[in-house]
Amino acid sequence: MPLPPAPRGPSHPPPHRPLAALALLGLLAVTGCGTPGAEPGAPGPSAASAPAPYWVNPDGKAARAVAAHRAAGRTAEAALLGRISTHPVAEWIGPDRPEAEARALTEAAAKAGLASLLVLYDIPNRDCGLHSAGGARDGKAYLAWVDAVARGIGARRATVVLEPDAVMHVVDGCTVERQPGERYALLRSAVERLRRQPQVTVHLDAGNAGWAAPEKLAEPLRQAGIAAADGFAVNVSNFRTTEESVAYGRALSALVGGKPFVVDTSRNGNGPYAEGDPAENWCNPPGRALGEPPTLRTGDPLVRAYLWIKRPGESDGECRGGPRAGEWFDAYALELARNAR
Template identity: 40%
Template structure:
C-alpha cells in the first residue's frame, strides 16, 4: 500500500479561486439573480443529504485481521489493545471483495457498522499501471461486485487512499471515482473520499480535486489515512477543507499517530517509512464533541509495515512494530503496556 510522505506547503492559499470556478462549472445551470436583488446566488453544487452513519453506531470489530491471526497463532494476549478494537477492512481487488458477504452478514447480525477501504483504482501507485485495476472497465466491475457483496448491510467506504491527491490524478480518474462514489451512495453506503493529510497539498487544491471526484455524492472525506500527523493538526486542516466543500463531515485515521509525525532528517528521505518512534493514536469511535468530525478510525492496520525500510524487512504485519505502537501509547493501561514491553516477538521477513 502506498504510504503518504509528509510534504510541506501552504493550506488554503493558491487554489481557492479554482475551487469556486470549478464549483460553478459543476452547477446545474443556476441562474444569476438580477443585479437589483440583494440575494446571494443559489449554490452551484448540490450536495446529497448526509446519512450521518456514525451517529449512535457501534463500530464492527474484525476478528480476521493480520494482527488477530498472529495473536491466535502465538497466544499473544499482549496484542489485545490492537485486536480488540475496530479496524477497517481493505479491499485491494476482486479477491478481497469475495470475502465481504460473510463479514457484512456478521456485522448485520451484531448491529455493528463495518468500515471498508476501496483500493483498486487503475494505476494505483502512479507506476504505469503496475498496481490496481487494469483499466476503467475492470474497476467499474469491481465496484459492482462490492455493491452486490454488501447487500443489505449499510457500510462506510473509504475511497481510494492516495487516489485523489496523487501526482497522477487526472480528469479521467476523477470521473471514475465520482461514478463509483455515486453508485455506492445510491446503494445506501456512506462514502468518504480520501483527501490526503495536512502536510501534503494545499486545502484549496484538494478541494478542487474532491469536487472532480464526486464529493457532492459522498458523505464526506477522510484525513491522515496511513499517515502520522497529529489528530489536532488533522482536525484543524479537516475543518478548513470542509469549509471549501459544502461543509461535508470527515473522519481521521488515528491508527498510529500517537507520537506525531517523525522529524525531518536532511540526511535521509525515508524517515517517514517505519520510523523509530511511533504509537497508537486515540481509539476508534464516533465523535460528537468536535464540529465537522464524524469519527476517529483505525483505517491503516496497526502493526502493518510501510515496506522494506527503517527497521522492517517486510510489507506484512510485524509484531515488533505492533509492540512499539502499544508500548508508546499513553492511553493504553500501564498493565497492557508492561505486558507488551516484556514480549520479544521475532521480526517478520518476507521470503524472496
C-alpha cells in the same frame, strides 16, 4: 504558504481469508451490538457509547498475533497487542473476489449488529508504482470491481473510505492520466455507484496535513465527486496529530460545502517522525504510537469519527526492516502499542 509534500503509500490490500470462515465471524465478534441509526452506513446512537463503533474482526492479523504470542507463553507481548486486536480496524477489499469478500465481511458485521468499515483501494496505477503498486488494469475493470463490491455490501451497513492517495497523486503530479480528468471521472462514478446502496456512507480520501494545502485540494475533490459523497477522510496511513488533522479537515471542509470528515488516528499518538530522510518518514518510522481509539464521539460536529483506517501493525513497505506493504510487522506493532498513552 503551501505545506511541503509528504507522500506515503497505504498498505497493500490484505491477502484473502477463507470466505466460508468469514461468514461465521460475526458470531465471534468481541464488541457489543449496535442498532441501526438514521445516517446510512453509520452505527446507531447506542453504538456511539460502545468501545468499538464498528465490527471487530476476530480473525484479523492482530488477533492472530495475540494468539501466537499466548501459545508461545509470551503473555506480555500478547497483552500489548490486545491494545490493537480489541479495536475495529478497516478491512481493505482485495482485487480478486470483491463481491464475495464484501458480502462475507458485511454479513459478519451484521450478525454482530454492527456496521463494517471498508477501504476500496484498486484504482488503476495505484500508488504510482511504488510500495503498494497495482490496481485495476483500466477504468472499465475498475468500475466493474466497484460494482462488485457494492453488490457484495447489498443492503447492509458500511462506511467506505474510497481510494487512499488517488486524488492527492493527481495533485502532486505523481499520477499522469492518459486523459485529463480520467481518474476524477472514475472516482465520481465510484461514489455514485456506492451511494446507490441504501446503508452505505462514502468518504473520499483527502490526504493529510503535511502533504498539500487545503486550497490545492478543493477543486480536485469537487472533480472527484465530493458533492455526492458523504464526506472525506484525512490522515489515512499517516502520522499527523489529531489536532492538526482536525484543523486541516475543517479548513478543507469550508472549501467543499461544509462536508464532514473522518480522521485516521491509528498511528498518530506521537505525531510524525521528524528525523532522517523526509521523503521516507511515512514508511515504518520509529518511535510512533497508537492514537485515539476508534470512536464516534469526537466533540466536533464536523468530525464524524476517529477511525483506525490503516491497520496498526501492518508494514508500510520494505523499509526499516519491514516486510512487504500490508504484511504483519510484529516488532512494529509491539512498538506502537508499547508507546501508546
